[in-house]
Amino acid sequence: MNHHIPSKLLRIAAVFFMAMIAITACEYETIEIDELDPDEVLSFSGDIIPIFEKSCTSCHRPGSTSPDLTADNAYNSIVPNLIDLENPENSTIYNTPNPSSGGHAFQKYTQAEAAQVLQWIKQGAENN
Ligand code: HEC
Structure with a gap:
């Protein structure tokens, strides 16, 4: 009986198993x-x-489409004009590029990004 083949298969199986764990870990994250x-x-x-x-900043940058969302200007561009602290879901910065909105076809948030923007508004839209 040749013992090399089973041990090679075992190693291949181990590599696949570790790859499966890695893929599962990514999905979980x-x-x-x-x-x-x-x-x-x-x-x-x-x-x-x-x-x-x-x-967003490929379009929303100085001298181009408003609001300017580049790091130095984004806060003043969106607070208070595009924020509704009473009704965070009504904030333009949240609902215009929202994945479930009909408009702004150029580029939308992912569901996860929209959730982050909404949570940041609910927490007071602070410059933190
Ligand atoms: C390919 C170019 C492009 C990209 C990328 C883009 N936008 Fe826009 N956006 C526009 C244009 C053009 C308008 C104005 C016309 C309109 O509202 O349909 C606009 C309008 C807006 C408005 C409405 C402004 C107002 O005063 O009503 C908001 C808010 C906005 N974009 C946010 C974003 C965010 C956030 C991202 C990134 C997730 C983004 N945009 C990505 C082109 C873009």
Whole structure:
């Protein structure tokens, strides 16, 4: 009997098994982000600005489409004009690029990004 083949198969099986764990871990992390902890205090500079830089500032930048969402100007562009603290869901910065809105076809938030923006508004839309 040749013992090399089974041990090779075992190693291949081990590599697949570890890959499965890695893939499962990634999926789990995504679910974690989607289910935002309502007690987690979000930061404008740390959580919201990166969303704008990833998806919005190609158009929303100085001298181009308003509101200017680049890091230095975003806060003054959206607070207070595009924020409704009484009714956070009515905030233009939340509902215009919302995945469930009919308008603003250019680029929308992901569900997770929309949830973060809404939570930041609910927490007072602070320049934190
Ligand atoms: C490809 C260009 C483009 C991208 C990318 C883009 N937008 Fe826009 N956006 C526009 C244009 C053009 C308008 C104005 C026309 C309109 O509202 O349909 C607009 C309008 C808006 C408005 C309404 C402003 C007001 O005063 O009513 C908001 C808020 C907004 N965008 C936010 C965002 C956010 C947040 C992102 C990133 C998730 C984003 N946009 C990405 C082009 C873009």
